[in-house]
Amino acid sequence: MTVSRRSILAMGAGAAMLPGARALAGTLAKGHGRHARPAHPLVLGHRGACAHRPEHTLASYQRAVADGADFIEPDLVPTRDGVLVSRHEPNIVDTTDVAAHPEFAARKTTKVIDGERQEGWFVEDFTLAELKTLRAKERLGTLRPESMAFDGRFPVLTFDEIVAFAAKAARGRQRPLGIIPEIKHSSYFHSLGHDMEAKLLAAIRAHAWLQQAPVIVQSFEVANLKRLRGMLAPWRNIALMQLADEPEKRTGDAIASGGTLTYGAMLSASGLADVAGYADWIAPWSRTVMPETADGHLAPPQPIIADAHRAGLLVGAYTFRPEPQFLPASLRQCGAALRCESGSVAEIRAYLAAGLDGFFTDDPALGRRAVDGV
Numbered sequence: 329m330t331v332s333r334r335s336i337l338a339m340g341a342g343a344a345m346l347p348g349a350r351a352l353a354g355t356l357a358k359g360h361g362r363h364a365r366p367a368h369p370l371v372l373g374h375r376g377a378c379a380h381r382p383e384h385t386l387a388s389y390q391r392a393v394a395d396g397a398d399f400i401e402p403d404l405v406p407t408r409d410g411v412l413v414s415r416h417e418p419n420i421v422d423t424t425d426v427a428a429h430p431e432f433a434a435r436k437t438t439k440v441i442d443g444e445r446q447e448g449w450f451v452e453d454f455t456l457a458e459l460k461t462l463r464a465k466e467r468l469g470t471l472r473p474e475s476m477a478f479d480g481r482f483p484v485l486t487f488d489e490i491v492a493f494a495a496k497a498a499r500g501r502q503r504p505l506g507i508i509p510e511i512k513h514s515s516y517f518h519s520l521g522h523d524m525e526a527k528l529l530a531a532i533r534a535h536a537w538l539q540q541a542p543v544i545v546q547s548f549e550v551a552n553l554k555r556l557r558g559m560l561a562p563w564r565n566i567a568l569m570q571l572a573d574e575p576e577k578r579t580g581d582a583i584a585s586g587g588t589l590t591y592g593a594m595l596s597a598s599g600l601a602d603v604a605g606y607a608d609w610i611a612p613w614s615r616t617v618m619p620e621t622a623d624g625h626l627a628p629p630q631p632i633i634a635d636a637h638r639a640g641l642l643v644g645a646y647t648f649r650p651e652p653q654f655l656p657a658s659l660r661q662c663g664a665a666l667r668c669e670s671g672s673v674a675e676i677r678a679y680l681a682a683g684l685d686g687f688f689t690d691d692p693a694l695g696r697r698a699v700d701g702v
Contacts, residue, residue: 370686373397379691385482396696421448495537506542515584569609611644624657629682646688
């Protein structure tokens, strides 16, 4: 989830680090459970800058970089022919114009993913060539007319295309740039014959930049992160982030195997100690860290951050958004405006004061303001 790259010092597999990346990569290179905290909390561009441009598009990533994100985030799912592309979920009905393509009408179907029944069109039923005929659209169109204005302009990107963009964008940048890919629904895709971890490993081997740049690999599942800890051991620039959903929910691999692990158990003091055995970061949903009270204010922080730091984990949180619907009631002082920028900055700063080491935001410019104090 963070920043990037360039220059000397062979690490692990012998990759050299580029100058601007050294401080951040040094943080990531100390091994899980042994990190120094970053000098400043990391601004993680959630799907790019999707408050302004449709998520996971080149325009969204460009905006995130321009607005000062430390990391850009591609969510990874596979096509039918096994290519990693960036979509938030297998179901592409809300983020592409697939429904407007009569040639794909017969592919509309219903599937069960991580125990949830969904209807739509699914990325694994399309080849890359077919996906490239679609165009991205804004998921939250009524809330984000600026982003919705770009509907239909941009294609679905491959992970290779995003890496090539990030490597180029990192060159000559004052602030380092990193990449924080999320492996989506690993157990589900394994059941269809797609080895997501092997595909990620192949991408790292294919791109020298990924072997040098600050990289954080994230997942809501556990078994794949444990597997990746060994697979990615040669590259000390790569960290692992365990994501955590609402406390009562089970992980996707627990659902697939009939297990009982919940995110609530994961976020207990003993659960966090277990996470520190295979991951470098824990990143819960923000309201798990600081709930909203009945009167619309943020409650004092739960012990998650302190417990995680004691276990040797860095702590992130997701997702900070500027629209009033996503803010605590006490921070929605924006009248009829569609965006509460000051409220979003204030919310992020409250979480930073609680000790976050990084955070996902749909609007990296506001995240940058929150961190830099401007």
